[in-house]
Amino acid sequence: MALSRQKKDQVLAQYQDWIERSQAVLLVEYTGLTVKQLDAIRAKVRESGGEFHIVKNTLVRRVLEAKDMQAPQGLLENSTAMTFAFSDAAATAKALTEAAKGLEVVKLKGGFLETQALSAAQVKALAELPPLPAVRSQLLGVLQAPAGKLVRTLAEPARSLAAVFQARADQAQAAA
Numbered sequence: 001m002a003l004s005r006q007k008k009d010q011v012l013a014q015y016q017d018w019i020e021r022s023q024a025v026l027l028v029e030y031t032g033l034t035v036k037q038l039d040a041i042r043a044k045v046r047e048s049g050g051e052f053h054i055v056k057n058t059l060v061r062r063v064l065e066a067k068d069m070q071a072p073q074g075l076l077e078n079s080t081a082m083t084f085a086f087s088d089a090a091a092t093a094k095a096l097t098e099a100a101k102g103l104e105v106v107k108l109k110g111g112f113l114e115t116q117a118l119s120a121a122q123v124k125a126l127a128e129l130p131p132l133p134a135v136r137s138q139l140l141g142v143l144q145a146p147a148g149k150l151v152r153t154l155a156e157p158a159r160s161l162a163a164v165f166q167a168r169a170d171q172a173q174a175a176a
Helices: 005-021 035-047 057-066 089-099 120-128 132-175
Strands: 024-029 050-055 080-085 107-113 116-119
Touching: 005 050, 005 057, 005 080, 024 089, 035 050, 035 089, 050 057, 050 089, 057 080, 080 089, 089 107, 089 120, 107 120, 116 120
Parallel strands: none
Antiparallel strands: 024 080, 024 107, 050 080, 107 116
């Protein structure tokens, strides 16, 4: 379908906005999917804070070249849909791979993390990372562990002394 110059400019501006706002951009080939299947993928990706859109390869190529992002050979060929991760790249990659798991016609092509090109294997590795809240809680646990140990170490002599006094009080009460 041919687009007018004005419509192309609008689409280019939209692609540019999506790419600028996203932490990661993931590309898949979707040839053979039904509209219902595409909507299911869109819904799953939207739950993770991303968006899933079918794009025109030539226009995406122009936007990527304007941003000095080199698309690997074969990335922008055939039918292409892009997933934009606006909040958590790992969660969006996981949502995309889970949504496409039962669909053989969806082929992961690769993508970009910030401006770094990713292969399909790297996108799968990104999808296997824990989501951002889990990483934050792990980091918080690691940071809190030394402080907790210090508090327990400092409190132990007082606790031991209190136990000795309690035992002596119990012994004196039993003798009386």
